[in-house]
Amino acid sequence: GDSVTQMEGPVTLSEEAFLTINCTYTATGYPSLFWYVQYPGEGLQLLLKATKADDKGSNKGFEATYRKETTSFHLEKGSVQVSDSAVYFCALSLEGAQKLVFGQGTRLTINP
Amino acid sequence: DTEVTQTPKHLVMGMTNKKSLKCEQHMGHRAMYWYKQKAKKPPELMFVYSYEKLSINESVPSRFSPECPNSSLLNLHLHALQPEDSALYLCASSQDRGVWNQPQHFGDGTRLSIL
Numbered sequence: 001g002d003s004v005t006q007m008e009g010p011v012t013l014s015e016e017a018f019l020t021i022n023c024t025y026t027a028t029g030y031p032s033l034f035w036y037v038q039y040p041g042e043g044l045q046l047l048l049k050a051t052k053a054d055d056k057g058s059n060k061g062f063e064a065t066y067r068k069e070t071t072s073f074h075l076e077k078g079s080v081q082v083s084d085s086a087v088y089f090c091a092l093s094l095e096g097a098q099k100l101v102f103g104q105g106t107r108l109t110i111n112p
Numbered sequence: 113d114t115e116v117t118q119t120p121k122h123l124v125m126g127m128t129n130k131k132s133l134k135c136e137q138h139m140g141h142r143a144m145y146w147y148k149q150k151a152k153k154p155p156e157l158m159f160v161y162s163y164e165k166l167s168i169n170e171s172v173p174s175r176f177s178p179e180c181p182n183s184s185l186l187n188l189h190l191h192a193l194q195p196e197d198s199a200l201y202l203c204a205s206s207q208d209r210g211v212w213n214q215p216q217h218f219g220d221g222t223r224l225s226i227l
Binding site for chain 1: 116118143157168202204213215217218221
């Protein structure tokens with residue numbers, strides 16, 4: 001079945017460090033890929049998306065590139081801030097399907 | 113500010129109570145969703161409405177009853193819940209369930225506690 005695998009957390013970094021959160025997927029078709037972020041006490045917010053191979057999604061300094069050959073969509077940021085502390089979910093959706101398939105989430109903590 | 117509004121933000125109820133969760137969006141979206149999220153887990157899909165008709169029920173117990181009165185509103189009626197139903201309930205909307213490359217927009221959720 002379709003699935004998303006994220007690197008296990010929690011991840012703890014110092015402010016201004018480089019961030020990578022790995023995400024790989026298994027899908028029967030050609031999915032759209034998403035990163036959502038959930039801040040404490042809030043719902044999920046769309047961070048970025050990519051809908052076809054080699055697309056790069058970017059927002060708020062975060063980037064992720066849709067890699068069909070490695071079935072990956074790794075999230076990166078060059079210099080993290082304390083305010084980036086949150087849980088990050090990688091997700092996919094398939095044409096004709098009505099649901100998002102989520103990874104397990106990665107909790108990120110940034111220390112000053 | 114979130115474009116999907118959920119009320120109430122918190123709800124505490126006994127196992128014999130009846131209550132409702134409400135969700136509203138004014139983005140013109142035609143698909144709306146209910147999710148349940150337990151601590152440290154991803155959201156789990158419960159129901160999908162498309163053009164005000166129920167299109168997916170993920171084998172949710174009948175003590176949860178969804179309703180979509182119009183294209184902007186989504187309710188979740190609760191009755192005789194169990195302690196394990198305590199969770200964050202998230203509502204989401206998207207342009208159309210068939211538009212697979214459009215993201216879902218989430219509300220901030222209702223945190224439900226069952227005594």
